[in-house]
Amino acid sequence: MLPQENVSQLNDYEVYENIIAFLDEFDQKTNDKRQNRNMEKSNTRISYQKNLREFFKILLNKDIEHLKEDDLNFKKRDIISYRKHLQQSGNSNSTVNQKMASIKSCMVFLNSEHNVNVSAFELKRLDETTQSYGIINQTEAELFAETAFQTEREKQYLKKMLILVAIRTSFRLDELLNLKWNNFEYVDGVYKVSIRGKRNKLVSNAISAKLYNQLLELKEINKQSKWNGDPEIIFQISTESVNRMMNRLRKKLNIDSERNVVFHSFRKVAINWELETSGRVDKAAQQGNHSSIDVLYKNYIDNTRDYTQAAGVRMEEEIDLGFLDNLTVEDFKEFIKQSGYKVQLDLVNYVKNR
Incomplete structure (x- = not known):
């Protein structure tokens, strides 16, 4: 029989070892599909492990290596709060859904070895069609x-x-x-x-x-x-x-x-x-x-429409260029320096082709 302290040390790592077993399954599936016997780490495994580390670090301030069975006792309000945190941190709804799905999948796996409240992770998927991030210049x-x-x-x-x-x-x-x-x-x-x-x-x-x-x-x-x-x-x-x-x-x-x-x-x-x-x-x-x-x-494209710049409006406009006679060379130089890339590029092309 193992000494008591060694039994305790083994039990301390039991949750971590089961998480690793869960992640190993993804490597197995990927390498079997590719007929690769070197057991390389799959992209799915890397993504899931990252999501799990983030989950436990934010909710419990713990690394997965140090988890104990009591740490798996989550309530639904904990999971809802975590999902809200992900949204407020700038994650898209599709990213949040992906992260939550990977965590839930692991919890279902762990429930076979530990007492996990899997129902706490039964949340409706977020709508992935409504969120749009702001545009800046x-x-x-x-x-x-x-x-x-x-x-x-x-x-x-x-x-x-x-x-x-x-x-x-x-x-x-x-x-x-x-x-x-x-x-x-x-x-x-x-x-x-x-x-x-x-x-x-x-x-x-x-x-x-x-x-x-x-x-x-x-x-x-x-x-x-x-x-x-x-x-x-x-x-x-x-x-x-x-x-x-x-x-x-x-x-x-x-x-x-x-x-x-x-x-x-x-x-x-x-x-x-x-x-x-x-x-x-x-x-x-x-x-x-x-x-x-x-x-x-x-x-990704700025779809905000300025109706004063609609083609049908601008077609009717006549630009009076009479003011050009009153401008100095220095005025033109300053204008060009302050202009955007397109104006400067048009000028460079004009000089090249004249």
């Missing part, structure tokens, strides 16, 4: 980045760069938080970045060499920071910390709550910028890694 978005750098108490530079890279790549937060240095590749003077994203789809985009060199400064900064995860991760920060940062920044910048500006709003910036400057929906869809233009139009 490039100037506003970059103000978020600068405000984070100037006012945040911890990891100021990391937070600034996280926002800037989000604006330029249109990547989702979970994709950004999984980025490693080897995800970047130097191509034709810019840096291509690729990662597995939603539904295991490979998403790619690019940032300038200038921004990449600024990002490289994080390598040394990260070495001096506390981080328990993979040291090759670029943005060494949790989803929860990012959501709390967004709450603070919205208050500092007096962003009206009705605008529903969340971190996901940064994903929309370059998509709308592309559409505004080039007028090409296909390039905007490319920027957002969208396979469907319908999804792009419904969820």
